[in-house]
Amino acid sequence: xxxxxxxxxxxxxxxxxxxxxxxxxxxxxxxxxxxxxxxxxxxxxxxxxxxxxxxxxxxxxxxxxxxxxxxxxxxxxxxxxxxxxxxxxxxxxxxxxxxxxxxxxxxxxxxxxxxxxxxxxxxxxxxxxxxxxxxxxxxxxxxxxxxxxxxxxxxxxxxxxxxxxxxxxxxxxxxxxxxxxxxxxxxxxxxxxxxxxxxxxxxxxxxxxxxxxxxxxxxxxxxxxxxxxxxxxxxxxxxxxxxxxxxxxxxxxxxxxxxxxxxxxxxxxxxxxxxxxxxxxxxxxxxxxxxxxxxxxxxxxxxxxxxxxxxxxxxxxxxxxxxxxxxxxxxxxxxxxxxxxxxxxxxxxxxxxxxxxxxxxxxxxxxxxxxxxxxxxxxxxxxxxxxxxxxx
Amino acid sequence: xxxxxxxxxxxxxxxxxxxxxxxxxxxxxxxxxxxxxxxxxxxxxxxxxxxxxxxxxxxxxxxxxxxxxxxxxxxxxxxxxxxxxxxxxxxxxxxxxxxxxxxxxxxxxxxxxxxxxxxxxxxxxxxxxxxxxxxxxxxxxxxxxxxxxxxxxxxxxxxxxxxxxxxxxxxxxxxxxxxxxxxxxxxxxxxxxxxxxxxxxxxxxxxxxxxxxxxxxxxxxxxxxxxxxxxxxxxxxxxxxxxxxxxxxxxxxxxxxxxxxxxxxxxxxxxxxxxxxxxxxxxxxxxxxxxxxxxxxxxxxxxxxxxxxxxxxxxxxxxxxxxxxxxxxxxxxxxxxxxxxxxxxxxxxxxxxxxxxxxxxxxxxxxxxxxxxxxxxxxxxxxxxxxxxxxx
Numbered sequence: 001x002x003x004x005x006x007x008x009x010x011x012x013x014x015x016x017x018x019x020x021x022x023x024x025x026x027x028x029x030x031x032x033x034x035x036x037x038x039x040x041x042x043x044x045x046x047x048x049x050x051x052x053x054x055x056x057x058x059x060x061x062x063x064x065x066x067x068x069x070x071x072x073x074x075x076x077x078x079x080x081x082x083x084x085x086x087x088x089x090x091x092x093x094x095x096x097x098x099x100x101x102x103x104x105x106x107x108x109x110x111x112x113x114x115x116x117x118x119x120x121x122x123x124x125x126x127x128x129x130x131x132x133x134x135x136x137x138x139x140x141x142x143x144x145x146x147x148x149x150x151x152x153x154x155x156x157x158x159x160x161x162x163x164x165x166x167x168x169x170x171x172x173x174x175x176x177x178x179x180x181x182x183x184x185x186x187x188x189x190x191x192x193x194x195x196x197x198x199x200x201x202x203x204x205x206x207x208x209x210x211x212x213x214x215x216x217x218x219x220x221x222x223x224x225x226x227x228x229x230x231x232x233x234x235x236x237x238x239x240x241x242x243x244x245x246x247x248x249x250x251x252x253x254x255x256x257x258x259x260x261x262x263x264x265x266x267x268x269x270x271x272x273x274x275x276x277x278x279x280x281x282x283x284x285x286x287x288x289x290x291x292x293x294x295x296x297x298x299x300x301x302x303x304x305x306x307x308x309x310x311x312x313x314x315x316x317x318x319x320x321x322x323x324x325x326x327x328x329x330x331x332x333x334x335x336x337x338x339x340x341x342x343x344x345x346x347x348x349x350x351x352x353x354x355x356x357x358x359x360x361x362x363x364x365x366x367x368x369x370x371x372x373x374x375x376x377x378x379x380x381x382x383x384x385x386x387x388x389x390x391x392x
Numbered sequence: 393x394x395x396x397x398x399x400x401x402x403x404x405x406x407x408x409x410x411x412x413x414x415x416x417x418x419x420x421x422x423x424x425x426x427x428x429x430x431x432x433x434x435x436x437x438x439x440x441x442x443x444x445x446x447x448x449x450x451x452x453x454x455x456x457x458x459x460x461x462x463x464x465x466x467x468x469x470x471x472x473x474x475x476x477x478x479x480x481x482x483x484x485x486x487x488x489x490x491x492x493x494x495x496x497x498x499x500x501x502x503x504x505x506x507x508x509x510x511x512x513x514x515x516x517x518x519x520x521x522x523x524x525x526x527x528x529x530x531x532x533x534x535x536x537x538x539x540x541x542x543x544x545x546x547x548x549x550x551x552x553x554x555x556x557x558x559x560x561x562x563x564x565x566x567x568x569x570x571x572x573x574x575x576x577x578x579x580x581x582x583x584x585x586x587x588x589x590x591x592x593x594x595x596x597x598x599x600x601x602x603x604x605x606x607x608x609x610x611x612x613x614x615x616x617x618x619x620x621x622x623x624x625x626x627x628x629x630x631x632x633x634x635x636x637x638x639x640x641x642x643x644x645x646x647x648x649x650x651x652x653x654x655x656x657x658x659x660x661x662x663x664x665x666x667x668x669x670x671x672x673x674x675x676x677x678x679x680x681x682x683x684x685x686x687x688x689x690x691x692x693x694x695x696x697x698x699x700x701x702x703x704x705x706x707x708x709x710x711x712x713x714x715x716x717x718x719x720x721x722x723x724x725x726x727x728x729x730x731x732x733x734x735x736x737x738x739x740x741x742x743x744x745x746x747x748x749x750x751x752x753x754x755x756x757x758x759x760x761x762x763x764x765x766x767x768x769x770x771x772x773x774x775x776x777x778x779x780x781x782x783x784x
Binding site: 006009012013016017018021024025027028029030031183185187189191192197198199200201202203213217218219220221222227234237238239240242243244247248249265266267268269270271273274277278332333361362363364366367368369370371372373374375376377378380381387388389390391392 | 398401404405408409410413416417419420421422423575577579581583584589590591592593594595605609610611612613614619626629630631632634635636639640641657658659660661662663665666669670724725753754755756758759760761762763764765766767768769770772773779780781782783784
């Protein structure tokens with residue numbers, strides 16, 4: 001079962017484990033237990049009316065003498081595509097704008113300061129098909145496309161930083177497509193953009209048919225609420241990608257993703273959380289929900305069952321996107337995941353002071369020996385590199 | 393409860409969850425379920441007589457046309473110190489040699505090819521005390537100390553590669569102490585040694601009072617059964633450390649550790665497993681068991697309760713070592729952990745072909761962009777480095 005049948009790990013544990021055992025399981029699996037946020041009743045009512053899940057948790061830090069708490073509320077959005085993938089492009093985009101607008105309004109009621117949507121949120125995740133039209137029509141300018149203008153309005157109306165991961169068409173550089181996240185300040189201004197640094201060639205993830213590895217390095221965005229970065233999807237498998245965002249000062253790294261059950265569900269609780277621990281920062285892992293059906297059959301493989309992917313037979317869907325979005329903290333604690341099967345908004349109240357506090361306890365940067373690794377990596381990529389192998 | 397009261401996560405889940413839910417929990421938490429090894433009855437009888445836990449699991453790989461399966465059995469040993477820390481040094485070492493000999497004999501019955509003991513296995517983990525005598529008396533020559541000679545006999549008798557993590561005294565370089573793992577070939581010859589690359593300064597982990605960061609880089613040892621490396625303890629928090637062992641060709645990376653419940657138990661299931669995933673290799677996380685009491689009171693802190701560590705009051709023990717040793721595979725699957733409270737031997741049958749198979753599916757090395765990171769890291773360590781921060 002890598003489909004929708006099973007709602008969430010946390011719901012299952014809560015249901016079956018006696019309280020003392022549940023507490024131990026949570027301690028081992030999640031670190032300390034987080035306090036639930038007391039979100040406004042009208043937010044829950046609106047979420048229920050709009051049929052999406054709303055959860056909120058607080059990460060706390062120790063009191064300090066010289067710094068006041070640095071509180072920020074982040075919002076993570078996971079959703080299905082509201083219209084089928086064969087609906088007209090413009091209608092699909094409009095329906096997604098409407099859906100996100102409704103969720104952002106609830107986020108605003110909850111006091112969210114920074115919100116992040118899922119990867120390529122304005123479209124079905126159609127890169128599995130390897131068809132160009134109509135999917136490339138979803139690509140937009142990062143600077144002034146309709147989705148960026150839409151997000152600017154949201155940002156300004158709600159005094160909220162918006163992280164908007166889209167398929168970008170860069171018409172100033174030869175009409176090249178990119179997998180990009182646009183970061184919009186709470187003032188409504190476009191603060192900048194960042195691109196997916198690592199592109200998968202795995203099973204149906206045929207993304208390198210559409211765009212290449214990002215060329216913008218590891219920018220960090222100074223917002224009014226803290227320094228943020230965006231590690232898009234497959235970049236979460238690359239510890240160096242997280243590290244460079246952290247070295248550049250990111251306190252929160254968003255990881256908007258699109259990933260499916262049979263391939264990655266047992267990696268999901270591990271990677272973003274390891275990144276939060278290893279880099280003394282918060283990470284926000286976001287995955288879309290549901291199964292998306294495409295008009296034309298496609299195949300990426302050899303027609304047989306595989307140990308890693310559930311099937312390589314010709315098919316019209318990519319697999320089941322299992323949601324399960326969560327926030328992980330530098331002290332190894334984490335929120336429960338959102339549902340595997342419903343749209344959802346996860347609100348997390350972070351005290352960013354926790355990053356420096358954990359840094360000062362664990363000292364991974366101080367003990368990181370980056371000079372040594374810069375040297376060793378520079379050697380390792382040379383064509384005449386000879387690995388250090390000791391033989392008898 | 394970060395002490396001995398709670399036996400293991402897996403035992404708790406097995407006991408309380410209905411079968412269909414248990415299967416889903418295991419899928420999400422552990423990837424696929426592993427087959428239990430059919431270990432010989434006399435091995436279980438001997439383990440029961442010697443009062444330690446014995447578990448065995450098999451990791452399988454797909455059949456290939458050109459390569460035969462590359463099967464290796466690894467053994468992970470976790471144990472308490474058999475004598476109190478205030479017993480005479482020579483008696484403590486002898487008692488540990490006897491204990492390990494008994495466990496290795498059971499490993500031999502199980503066909504183990506490569507065995508690894510816990511960090512600084514010939515001594516109590518006394519670095520918390522900051523006293524020098526008698527603890528520095530446990531240091532030995534890596535090349536021809538009594539423990540290395542003892543392990544050479546074990547290796548030769550049982551045709552077994554032995555990884556022996558000790559406190560090393562390097563009398564050829566100014567009598568310096570190191571935290572070292574000696575790798576002994578199944579021929580009985582000392583294949584070489586490798587040193588702990590990252591040294592903690594965390595709570596009672598006062599190890600930098602005794603030894604410095606290793607100076608041997610990231611050697612990989614070519615054994616008859618596969619290429620192995622040793623990432624000692626705190627090095628598991630450093631993704632670059634794992635990466636360089638992997639770039640040098642390690643197929644199995646052992647992580648002999650000594651870590652305590654209140655500090656790290658929720659990090660433990662994450663880090664070695666993330667390393668196995670990120671580097672397409674097997675990792676073997678080993679932790680000691682129990683509470684060790686020292687004759688003189690010590691303190692490393694400020695006498696008050698702390699959010700991360702349970703207590704900074706003067707005390708005579710370091711905290712509870714929670715065992716929970718496990719093996720993680722490149723496909724994100726893992727074994728259950730050994731008990732939190734008993735000595736144990738974990739036997740895992742690995743098909744090393746899985747490493748290349750997962751590499752060819754996920755391609756993290758191909759998509760790793762190491763040239764870019766070598767360049768970025770080399771910049772980042774410069775004193776005049778200016779992080780890429782985008783401001784409004």
